[in-house]
Amino acid sequence: MDYLQIKRVNSLNGNIKISGAKNASLPLIAMTILAINSVHIKNLPQVADIKTLLKLLSNLGAQCDFRDDKVVVDTSTLTQTKATYDIVKTMRASILVLGPILARFGHCEVSLPGGCAIGQRPVDLHLKALEHMGAKISIEAGYIQATAPNGLKGCDIIFDKITVTGTANIVMAAALASGNTTITNAAREPEVVQLCEILNASGVQIDGIGTAILTVHGTNGKLINIEEFAVIPDRIEAGTYLCAGAISRSELTLSSVEPKHLGSVLAKLEEMGSKFTITESTITIHPSDVIKPIKIVTQEYPAFPTDMQAQFLALATQANGTSIIEERLFENRFMHVSELQRMGADISLNGHVATITGGTKLSGTDVMATDLRASSALVLAGLVADGTTNVHRIYHLDRGYDALEKKLEAVGADVRRLKE
Numbered sequence: 001m002d003y004l005q006i007k008r009v010n011s012l013n014g015n016i017k018i019s020g021a022k023n024a025s026l027p028l029i030a031m032t033i034l035a036i037n038s039v040h041i042k043n044l045p046q047v048a049d050i051k052t053l054l055k056l057l058s059n060l061g062a063q064c065d066f067r068d069d070k071v072v073v074d075t076s077t078l079t080q081t082k083a084t085y086d087i088v089k090t091m092r093a094s095i096l097v098l099g100p101i102l103a104r105f106g107h108c109e110v111s112l113p114g115g116c117a118i119g120q121r122p123v124d125l126h127l128k129a130l131e132h133m134g135a136k137i138s139i140e141a142g143y144i145q146a147t148a149p150n151g152l153k154g155c156d157i158i159f160d161k162i163t164v165t166g167t168a169n170i171v172m173a174a175a176l177a178s179g180n181t182t183i184t185n186a187a188r189e190p191e192v193v194q195l196c197e198i199l200n201a202s203g204v205q206i207d208g209i210g211t212a213i214l215t216v217h218g219t220n221g222k223l224i225n226i227e228e229f230a231v232i233p234d235r236i237e238a239g240t241y242l243c244a245g246a247i248s249r250s251e252l253t254l255s256s257v258e259p260k261h262l263g264s265v266l267a268k269l270e271e272m273g274s275k276f277t278i279t280e281s282t283i284t285i286h287p288s289d290v291i292k293p294i295k296i297v298t299q300e301y302p303a304f305p306t307d308m309q310a311q312f313l314a315l316a317t318q319a320n321g322t323s324i325i326e327e328r329l330f331e332n333r334f335m336h337v338s339e340l341q342r343m344g345a346d347i348s349l350n351g352h353v354a355t356i357t358g359g360t361k362l363s364g365t366d367v368m369a370t371d372l373r374a375s376s377a378l379v380l381a382g383l384v385a386d387g388t389t390n391v392h393r394i395y396h397l398d399r400g401y402d403a404l405e406k407k408l409e410a411v412g413a414d415v416r417r418l419k420e
Protein backbone atom coordinates (compact mmCIF):
# COMPACT_ATOMS: atom_id res chain seq x y z
CA MET A 1 0.00 0.00 0.00
CA ASP A 2 1.25 3.52 -0.78
CA TYR A 3 1.62 6.35 1.70
CA LEU A 4 2.70 9.98 1.38
CA GLN A 5 5.67 11.34 3.26
CA ILE A 6 5.53 15.12 3.68
CA LYS A 7 8.22 17.32 5.15
CA ARG A 8 7.70 20.88 6.36
CA VAL A 9 8.34 23.52 3.69
CA ASN A 10 9.34 27.12 4.11
CA SER A 11 7.22 28.16 1.20
CA LEU A 12 5.81 27.03 -2.12
CA ASN A 13 5.97 28.95 -5.36
CA GLY A 14 4.80 28.41 -8.90
CA ASN A 15 1.94 27.23 -11.04
CA ILE A 16 -0.44 24.29 -10.59
CA LYS A 17 -2.62 23.15 -13.48
CA ILE A 18 -6.03 22.06 -12.30
CA SER A 19 -7.44 18.83 -13.73
CA GLY A 20 -10.97 18.11 -14.86
CA ALA A 21 -13.54 17.65 -12.11
CA LYS A 22 -14.04 14.11 -10.79
CA ASN A 23 -17.60 14.91 -9.74
CA ALA A 24 -18.45 16.24 -13.21
CA SER A 25 -16.69 13.40 -15.06
CA LEU A 26 -18.62 10.66 -13.26
CA PRO A 27 -22.17 11.63 -14.38
CA LEU A 28 -20.83 12.60 -17.81
CA ILE A 29 -19.35 9.13 -18.28
CA ALA A 30 -22.62 7.56 -17.07
CA MET A 31 -24.43 9.80 -19.58
CA THR A 32 -22.70 7.97 -22.47
CA ILE A 33 -25.18 5.13 -21.82
CA LEU A 34 -27.79 7.41 -23.43
CA ALA A 35 -25.74 7.90 -26.60
CA ILE A 36 -26.15 6.36 -30.00
CA ASN A 37 -22.58 7.28 -30.97
CA SER A 38 -19.07 6.83 -29.53
CA VAL A 39 -18.61 9.73 -27.11
CA HIS A 40 -15.29 11.59 -26.88
CA ILE A 41 -14.64 13.23 -23.50
CA LYS A 42 -11.60 15.45 -22.86
CA ASN A 43 -10.02 16.85 -19.70
CA LEU A 44 -10.75 13.87 -17.47
CA PRO A 45 -8.69 13.61 -14.28
CA GLN A 46 -6.41 10.57 -13.91
CA VAL A 47 -8.00 9.38 -10.69
CA ALA A 48 -9.16 5.99 -9.43
CA ASP A 49 -12.88 6.82 -9.49
CA ILE A 50 -12.82 7.48 -13.24
CA LYS A 51 -11.05 4.19 -13.87
CA THR A 52 -13.57 2.43 -11.62
CA LEU A 53 -16.57 3.79 -13.51
CA LEU A 54 -14.98 2.95 -16.87
CA LYS A 55 -14.31 -0.56 -15.57
CA LEU A 56 -17.95 -0.83 -14.55
CA LEU A 57 -19.07 0.22 -18.04
CA SER A 58 -16.57 -2.19 -19.63
CA ASN A 59 -17.90 -5.02 -17.46
CA LEU A 60 -21.37 -4.19 -18.78
CA GLY A 61 -20.07 -4.57 -22.33
CA ALA A 62 -19.15 -1.01 -23.34
CA GLN A 63 -15.85 -0.20 -25.08
CA CYS A 64 -13.80 2.38 -23.20
CA ASP A 65 -10.48 3.72 -24.45
CA PHE A 66 -8.95 5.99 -21.77
CA ARG A 67 -5.63 7.64 -22.64
CA ASP A 68 -4.03 10.63 -20.91
CA ASP A 69 -6.99 12.86 -20.15
CA LYS A 70 -9.27 11.61 -22.92
CA VAL A 71 -11.71 8.77 -23.21
CA VAL A 72 -13.79 7.39 -26.02
CA VAL A 73 -16.81 5.45 -24.76
CA ASP A 74 -18.92 3.33 -27.05
CA THR A 75 -21.97 1.94 -25.27
CA SER A 76 -23.54 0.40 -28.40
CA THR A 77 -22.11 -2.96 -27.24
CA LEU A 78 -23.40 -2.54 -23.68
CA THR A 79 -25.73 -5.48 -23.00
CA GLN A 80 -25.38 -6.31 -19.31
CA THR A 81 -27.47 -4.30 -16.86
CA LYS A 82 -26.14 -5.38 -13.47
CA ALA A 83 -23.68 -3.22 -11.51
CA THR A 84 -22.19 -5.69 -9.07
CA TYR A 85 -21.13 -5.20 -5.46
CA ASP A 86 -17.40 -5.67 -6.12
CA ILE A 87 -17.31 -2.38 -8.05
CA VAL A 88 -20.10 -0.42 -6.35
CA LYS A 89 -18.54 -0.99 -2.91
CA THR A 90 -15.39 0.87 -4.02
CA MET A 91 -17.29 3.86 -5.39
CA ARG A 92 -20.74 5.04 -4.33
CA ALA A 93 -21.09 7.13 -7.49
CA SER A 94 -21.65 3.84 -9.37
CA ILE A 95 -25.32 4.52 -8.55
CA LEU A 96 -25.15 7.00 -11.46
CA VAL A 97 -25.62 4.16 -13.94
CA LEU A 98 -29.06 3.32 -12.51
CA GLY A 99 -31.03 6.14 -14.21
CA PRO A 100 -29.51 5.82 -17.70
CA ILE A 101 -29.50 2.00 -17.81
CA LEU A 102 -33.10 1.80 -16.62
CA ALA A 103 -34.14 4.45 -19.14
CA ARG A 104 -32.42 2.69 -22.03
CA PHE A 105 -33.04 -0.99 -21.28
CA GLY A 106 -36.14 -0.94 -19.06
CA HIS A 107 -34.38 -2.85 -16.32
CA CYS A 108 -31.31 -2.47 -14.14
CA GLU A 109 -29.75 -4.01 -11.06
CA VAL A 110 -27.32 -2.02 -8.93
CA SER A 111 -25.78 -3.16 -5.70
CA LEU A 112 -26.88 -0.87 -2.84
CA PRO A 113 -23.94 1.46 -2.28
CA GLY A 114 -24.32 1.47 1.52
CA GLY A 115 -22.76 4.04 3.79
CA CYS A 116 -19.20 5.22 3.88
CA ALA A 117 -16.82 6.92 6.29
CA ILE A 118 -18.53 10.31 5.97
CA GLY A 119 -22.09 9.11 6.66
CA GLN A 120 -24.98 6.83 5.82
CA ARG A 121 -25.64 8.34 2.41
CA PRO A 122 -28.93 6.65 1.46
CA VAL A 123 -30.21 6.65 -2.13
CA ASP A 124 -33.91 6.69 -1.21
CA LEU A 125 -34.53 9.95 -3.09
CA HIS A 126 -33.13 8.50 -6.34
CA LEU A 127 -35.40 5.45 -5.96
CA LYS A 128 -38.55 7.37 -5.00
CA ALA A 129 -38.13 9.64 -8.00
CA LEU A 130 -37.68 6.70 -10.38
CA GLU A 131 -40.79 5.05 -8.89
CA HIS A 132 -42.64 8.28 -9.52
CA MET A 133 -41.57 7.97 -13.16
CA GLY A 134 -43.20 4.54 -13.33
CA ALA A 135 -40.35 2.24 -12.33
CA LYS A 136 -40.98 -0.79 -10.13
CA ILE A 137 -38.24 -1.01 -7.56
CA SER A 138 -37.44 -3.63 -4.98
CA ILE A 139 -34.41 -4.37 -2.86
CA GLU A 140 -33.35 -8.00 -3.03
CA ALA A 141 -30.23 -9.49 -1.51
CA GLY A 142 -28.51 -6.13 -1.31
CA TYR A 143 -29.39 -5.15 -4.87
CA ILE A 144 -31.70 -2.47 -6.21
CA GLN A 145 -33.88 -4.26 -8.77
CA ALA A 146 -35.50 -1.73 -11.06
CA THR A 147 -37.78 -2.37 -14.01
CA ALA A 148 -39.78 -0.13 -16.29
CA PRO A 149 -41.24 -2.47 -18.92
CA ASN A 150 -43.38 0.31 -20.40
CA GLY A 151 -40.63 2.90 -20.25
CA LEU A 152 -40.24 5.80 -17.84
CA LYS A 153 -42.86 8.55 -17.90
CA GLY A 154 -42.26 12.23 -17.37
CA CYS A 155 -43.77 13.61 -14.15
CA ASP A 156 -43.27 16.19 -11.40
CA ILE A 157 -40.61 15.30 -8.88
CA ILE A 158 -39.98 17.26 -5.73
CA PHE A 159 -36.81 16.27 -3.92
CA ASP A 160 -37.20 16.45 -0.12
CA LYS A 161 -33.49 17.27 0.07
CA ILE A 162 -31.10 18.60 -2.51
CA THR A 163 -29.13 15.66 -3.88
CA VAL A 164 -26.33 16.04 -6.41
CA THR A 165 -26.08 12.50 -7.81
CA GLY A 166 -29.84 12.11 -7.29
CA THR A 167 -30.49 15.09 -9.57
CA ALA A 168 -27.99 13.77 -12.14
CA ASN A 169 -29.55 10.29 -12.08
CA ILE A 170 -33.08 11.60 -12.60
CA VAL A 171 -32.04 14.07 -15.30
CA MET A 172 -30.45 11.17 -17.22
CA ALA A 173 -33.49 8.92 -16.68
CA ALA A 174 -35.80 11.75 -17.75
CA ALA A 175 -33.74 12.37 -20.90
CA LEU A 176 -35.08 9.16 -22.48
CA ALA A 177 -38.49 9.16 -20.75
CA SER A 178 -41.76 9.94 -22.51
CA GLY A 179 -42.99 13.47 -21.83
CA ASN A 180 -41.60 16.14 -19.56
CA THR A 181 -40.09 15.69 -16.11
CA THR A 182 -39.94 18.66 -13.79
CA ILE A 183 -37.49 18.34 -10.91
CA THR A 184 -38.07 20.79 -8.08
CA ASN A 185 -35.35 21.39 -5.46
CA ALA A 186 -32.76 20.22 -7.97
CA ALA A 187 -29.04 20.53 -7.20
CA ARG A 188 -27.37 23.56 -8.80
CA GLU A 189 -23.78 22.38 -8.51
CA PRO A 190 -21.64 23.24 -11.58
CA GLU A 191 -21.21 19.50 -12.18
CA VAL A 192 -24.99 19.08 -12.54
CA VAL A 193 -25.13 22.18 -14.72
CA GLN A 194 -22.54 20.73 -17.10
CA LEU A 195 -24.45 17.45 -17.39
CA CYS A 196 -27.62 19.40 -18.27
CA GLU A 197 -25.78 21.60 -20.75
CA ILE A 198 -24.28 18.65 -22.61
CA LEU A 199 -27.64 16.86 -22.74
CA ASN A 200 -29.31 20.06 -23.91
CA ALA A 201 -26.70 20.48 -26.65
CA SER A 202 -27.32 16.83 -27.64
CA GLY A 203 -31.02 17.35 -28.35
CA VAL A 204 -32.60 16.79 -24.93
CA GLN A 205 -34.20 20.13 -24.19
CA ILE A 206 -33.70 21.11 -20.55
CA ASP A 207 -35.25 24.28 -19.17
CA GLY A 208 -34.05 26.00 -16.02
CA ILE A 209 -30.42 24.83 -16.19
CA GLY A 210 -28.55 26.19 -13.16
CA THR A 211 -31.76 26.78 -11.21
CA ALA A 212 -33.55 24.66 -8.61
CA ILE A 213 -36.33 23.76 -11.07
CA LEU A 214 -35.33 21.73 -14.10
CA THR A 215 -37.68 20.57 -16.84
CA VAL A 216 -36.33 17.77 -18.98
CA HIS A 217 -38.10 17.10 -22.27
CA GLY A 218 -37.73 13.34 -22.77
CA THR A 219 -36.92 11.79 -26.15
CA ASN A 220 -39.32 8.87 -25.65
CA GLY A 221 -36.60 6.26 -25.81
CA LYS A 222 -34.61 7.74 -28.68
CA LEU A 223 -30.86 7.57 -28.02
CA ILE A 224 -28.97 10.83 -28.50
CA ASN A 225 -25.90 11.98 -30.40
CA ILE A 226 -23.31 13.53 -28.11
CA GLU A 227 -20.54 15.69 -29.62
CA GLU A 228 -17.03 15.79 -28.13
CA PHE A 229 -16.73 17.96 -25.02
CA ALA A 230 -14.27 18.82 -22.21
CA VAL A 231 -15.00 18.35 -18.50
CA ILE A 232 -15.10 21.51 -16.36
CA PRO A 233 -12.14 22.20 -14.01
CA ASP A 234 -12.19 20.61 -10.56
CA ARG A 235 -13.26 23.34 -8.13
CA ILE A 236 -12.46 21.16 -5.12
CA GLU A 237 -8.95 20.37 -6.33
CA ALA A 238 -8.48 24.10 -6.99
CA GLY A 239 -9.81 24.98 -3.53
CA THR A 240 -7.44 22.47 -1.95
CA TYR A 241 -4.38 24.07 -3.62
CA LEU A 242 -5.59 27.54 -2.63
CA CYS A 243 -5.61 26.25 0.96
CA ALA A 244 -2.06 24.93 0.38
CA GLY A 245 -1.03 28.47 -0.58
CA ALA A 246 -2.83 30.00 2.40
CA ILE A 247 -1.53 27.54 5.02
CA SER A 248 2.10 27.74 3.82
CA ARG A 249 1.86 31.53 3.22
CA SER A 250 2.90 30.97 -0.38
CA GLU A 251 1.98 32.69 -3.61
CA LEU A 252 0.61 30.05 -5.99
CA THR A 253 -1.03 30.43 -9.38
CA LEU A 254 -3.67 27.95 -10.45
CA SER A 255 -4.29 27.59 -14.17
CA SER A 256 -7.11 25.88 -16.11
CA VAL A 257 -9.48 26.84 -13.34
CA GLU A 258 -13.01 28.30 -13.40
CA PRO A 259 -13.03 31.14 -10.84
CA LYS A 260 -16.82 31.50 -11.13
CA HIS A 261 -17.27 28.08 -9.49
CA LEU A 262 -15.16 29.05 -6.48
CA GLY A 263 -17.13 32.03 -5.16
CA SER A 264 -17.78 30.83 -1.60
CA VAL A 265 -14.30 29.33 -1.24
CA LEU A 266 -12.58 32.53 -2.39
CA ALA A 267 -14.83 34.60 -0.12
CA LYS A 268 -13.84 32.53 2.94
CA LEU A 269 -10.14 32.66 2.07
CA GLU A 270 -10.46 36.43 1.68
CA GLU A 271 -12.06 36.64 5.14
CA MET A 272 -9.06 34.71 6.41
CA GLY A 273 -6.73 37.33 4.94
CA SER A 274 -5.75 36.12 1.46
CA LYS A 275 -5.97 38.28 -1.63
CA PHE A 276 -6.32 37.12 -5.22
CA THR A 277 -5.48 38.07 -8.77
CA ILE A 278 -8.09 36.47 -10.98
CA THR A 279 -8.30 36.11 -14.76
CA GLU A 280 -10.74 34.10 -16.83
CA SER A 281 -8.94 30.81 -16.13
CA THR A 282 -6.28 31.53 -13.49
CA ILE A 283 -6.26 32.42 -9.83
CA THR A 284 -3.16 33.65 -8.00
CA ILE A 285 -3.37 33.60 -4.24
CA HIS A 286 -1.47 36.27 -2.31
CA PRO A 287 -1.72 34.92 1.23
CA SER A 288 -1.31 37.00 4.35
CA ASP A 289 1.19 36.16 7.09
CA VAL A 290 -1.60 36.29 9.64
CA ILE A 291 -4.44 33.83 9.02
CA LYS A 292 -7.68 35.14 10.53
CA PRO A 293 -10.20 32.79 12.19
CA ILE A 294 -13.37 31.93 10.33
CA LYS A 295 -16.98 30.75 10.68
CA ILE A 296 -18.10 28.21 8.08
CA VAL A 297 -21.35 26.34 7.54
CA THR A 298 -21.35 23.73 4.77
CA GLN A 299 -24.34 23.86 2.47
CA GLU A 300 -25.38 23.13 -1.07
CA TYR A 301 -23.95 25.15 -3.98
CA PRO A 302 -23.54 28.11 -4.27
CA ALA A 303 -22.87 28.10 -0.50
CA PHE A 304 -19.72 26.66 1.02
CA PRO A 305 -19.05 23.05 -0.14
CA THR A 306 -18.77 20.16 2.30
CA ASP A 307 -15.98 18.84 0.05
CA MET A 308 -13.80 21.80 1.21
CA GLN A 309 -14.64 21.52 4.93
CA ALA A 310 -11.69 19.30 5.93
CA GLN A 311 -9.13 21.47 4.11
CA PHE A 312 -10.44 24.68 5.75
CA LEU A 313 -10.42 22.95 9.11
CA ALA A 314 -6.70 22.18 8.62
CA LEU A 315 -6.15 25.82 7.64
CA ALA A 316 -8.06 27.06 10.70
CA THR A 317 -5.58 25.25 12.98
CA GLN A 318 -3.07 27.92 11.90
CA ALA A 319 -5.37 30.96 12.37
CA ASN A 320 -4.77 33.54 15.08
CA GLY A 321 -8.04 32.89 16.92
CA THR A 322 -10.97 30.53 17.26
CA SER A 323 -12.81 29.25 14.18
CA ILE A 324 -16.14 27.47 14.07
CA ILE A 325 -17.00 25.00 11.33
CA GLU A 326 -20.43 23.42 11.07
CA GLU A 327 -20.95 20.39 8.83
CA ARG A 328 -24.56 20.23 7.62
CA LEU A 329 -24.40 17.69 4.79
CA PHE A 330 -22.84 14.55 6.23
CA GLU A 331 -23.22 13.32 9.81
CA ASN A 332 -19.73 11.85 10.15
CA ARG A 333 -17.47 14.08 8.12
CA PHE A 334 -15.04 15.00 10.89
CA MET A 335 -12.81 11.93 10.85
CA HIS A 336 -9.78 14.14 10.09
CA VAL A 337 -10.23 15.90 13.44
CA SER A 338 -8.75 13.10 15.55
CA GLU A 339 -5.78 12.80 13.22
CA LEU A 340 -5.18 16.58 13.27
CA GLN A 341 -5.43 16.44 17.07
CA ARG A 342 -2.68 13.80 17.04
CA MET A 343 -0.55 16.34 15.17
CA GLY A 344 -1.14 18.86 17.96
CA ALA A 345 -4.22 20.75 16.74
CA ASP A 346 -6.61 22.13 19.35
CA ILE A 347 -10.08 21.15 18.13
CA SER A 348 -13.21 20.31 20.08
CA LEU A 349 -16.14 18.58 18.46
CA ASN A 350 -19.74 18.97 19.52
CA GLY A 351 -22.01 17.04 17.17
CA HIS A 352 -21.87 18.75 13.79
CA VAL A 353 -19.76 21.66 15.01
CA ALA A 354 -15.99 21.83 15.30
CA THR A 355 -14.36 24.61 17.32
CA ILE A 356 -10.77 25.13 16.32
CA THR A 357 -8.42 27.14 18.50
CA GLY A 358 -5.83 28.28 16.02
CA GLY A 359 -2.17 29.01 16.33
CA THR A 360 -1.01 25.65 17.63
CA LYS A 361 2.26 24.25 16.37
CA LEU A 362 1.66 21.04 14.44
CA SER A 363 4.14 18.16 14.62
CA GLY A 364 4.60 15.57 11.94
CA THR A 365 3.66 12.00 12.77
CA ASP A 366 1.95 8.97 11.23
CA VAL A 367 -1.67 9.74 10.39
CA MET A 368 -4.43 7.80 8.70
CA ALA A 369 -6.53 9.07 5.81
CA THR A 370 -10.16 8.10 6.37
CA ASP A 371 -11.84 9.60 3.33
CA LEU A 372 -10.97 11.60 0.26
CA ARG A 373 -10.98 15.17 1.60
CA ALA A 374 -9.76 14.14 5.06
CA SER A 375 -6.68 12.89 3.20
CA SER A 376 -5.96 16.24 1.59
CA ALA A 377 -6.52 18.05 4.92
CA LEU A 378 -3.76 15.89 6.42
CA VAL A 379 -1.46 16.69 3.49
CA LEU A 380 -2.08 20.43 4.06
CA ALA A 381 -1.29 20.04 7.75
CA GLY A 382 1.86 18.11 6.81
CA LEU A 383 3.13 21.05 4.74
CA VAL A 384 3.45 23.19 7.90
CA ALA A 385 3.98 20.55 10.60
CA ASP A 386 7.43 20.25 12.14
CA GLY A 387 9.34 17.21 10.95
CA THR A 388 7.84 14.48 8.83
CA THR A 389 4.17 13.57 8.36
CA ASN A 390 3.30 10.17 6.91
CA VAL A 391 -0.24 10.00 5.54
CA HIS A 392 -1.35 6.37 5.30
CA ARG A 393 -4.26 4.79 3.39
CA ILE A 394 -3.98 7.25 0.54
CA TYR A 395 -6.13 5.08 -1.68
CA HIS A 396 -8.85 7.47 -0.50
CA LEU A 397 -6.87 10.41 -1.85
CA ASP A 398 -6.18 8.59 -5.12
CA ARG A 399 -9.93 8.36 -5.72
CA GLY A 400 -10.09 12.06 -6.44
CA TYR A 401 -6.75 13.90 -6.67
CA ASP A 402 -4.87 13.72 -9.95
CA ALA A 403 -1.08 13.46 -9.32
CA LEU A 404 -1.28 15.42 -6.06
CA GLU A 405 2.29 14.72 -4.99
CA LYS A 406 3.68 15.64 -8.43
CA LYS A 407 1.73 18.90 -8.52
CA LEU A 408 2.89 19.84 -5.02
CA GLU A 409 6.50 18.79 -5.69
CA ALA A 410 6.55 21.00 -8.79
CA VAL A 411 5.85 24.06 -6.61
CA GLY A 412 8.54 23.17 -4.09
CA ALA A 413 6.87 20.85 -1.58
CA ASP A 414 8.74 17.87 -0.20
CA VAL A 415 6.10 15.19 -0.78
CA ARG A 416 6.95 11.63 -1.71
CA ARG A 417 4.85 8.59 -2.48
CA LEU A 418 6.37 5.58 -0.72
CA LYS A 419 5.42 1.95 -0.17
CA GLU A 420 4.47 0.72 3.33
Ligand SMILES: CC(=O)N[C@H]1[C@@H](OP(=O)(O)OP(=O)(O)OC[C@H]2O[C@@H](n3ccc(=O)[nH]c3=O)[C@H](O)[C@@H]2O)O[C@H](CO)[C@@H](O)[C@@H]1O
Pocket residue numbers: 023026093119120121122123124125126127161162163164165166191306307329330
Ligand atom coordinates in the same frame (compact mmCIF):
# COMPACT_ATOMS: atom_id res chain seq x y z
C1 LIG B 1 -19.76 11.94 -6.93
C2 LIG B 1 -20.25 13.20 -6.34
O1 LIG B 1 -20.68 14.10 -7.04
N1 LIG B 1 -20.18 13.31 -5.02
C3 LIG B 1 -20.60 14.53 -4.37
C4 LIG B 1 -22.11 14.46 -4.16
O2 LIG B 1 -22.38 13.29 -3.40
P1 LIG B 1 -23.88 12.75 -3.32
O3 LIG B 1 -24.58 13.04 -4.59
O4 LIG B 1 -23.80 11.34 -2.85
O5 LIG B 1 -24.47 13.67 -2.19
P2 LIG B 1 -25.98 14.18 -2.10
O6 LIG B 1 -26.06 15.54 -2.66
O7 LIG B 1 -26.86 13.14 -2.69
O8 LIG B 1 -26.21 14.20 -0.54
C5 LIG B 1 -26.69 15.35 0.14
C6 LIG B 1 -27.41 14.91 1.40
O9 LIG B 1 -28.62 14.27 1.04
C7 LIG B 1 -28.71 12.98 1.64
N2 LIG B 1 -29.40 12.08 0.69
C8 LIG B 1 -28.99 12.00 -0.59
C9 LIG B 1 -29.62 11.15 -1.47
C10 LIG B 1 -30.72 10.39 -1.04
O10 LIG B 1 -31.34 9.63 -1.78
N3 LIG B 1 -31.11 10.53 0.25
C11 LIG B 1 -30.48 11.35 1.14
O11 LIG B 1 -30.87 11.45 2.31
C12 LIG B 1 -27.25 12.58 1.86
O12 LIG B 1 -27.11 11.56 2.85
C13 LIG B 1 -26.63 13.89 2.26
O13 LIG B 1 -26.86 14.16 3.60
O14 LIG B 1 -22.54 15.62 -3.47
C14 LIG B 1 -22.00 15.77 -2.16
C15 LIG B 1 -22.61 17.00 -1.53
O15 LIG B 1 -22.21 18.13 -2.21
C16 LIG B 1 -20.47 15.85 -2.26
O16 LIG B 1 -19.93 15.84 -0.96
C17 LIG B 1 -19.89 14.69 -3.04
O17 LIG B 1 -18.53 14.93 -3.32
Ligand SMILES: C=C(OP(=O)(O)O)C(=O)O
Pocket residue numbers: 023092093307372373400
Ligand atom coordinates in the same frame (compact mmCIF):
# COMPACT_ATOMS: atom_id res chain seq x y z
C1 LIG C 1 -17.39 12.82 -1.01
C2 LIG C 1 -16.80 12.87 -2.20
O1 LIG C 1 -16.96 11.97 -3.20
P1 LIG C 1 -17.99 10.74 -3.26
O2 LIG C 1 -19.35 11.29 -3.30
O3 LIG C 1 -17.62 10.05 -4.52
O4 LIG C 1 -17.74 9.91 -2.02
C3 LIG C 1 -15.86 13.99 -2.56
O5 LIG C 1 -15.57 14.13 -3.76
O6 LIG C 1 -15.41 14.70 -1.65
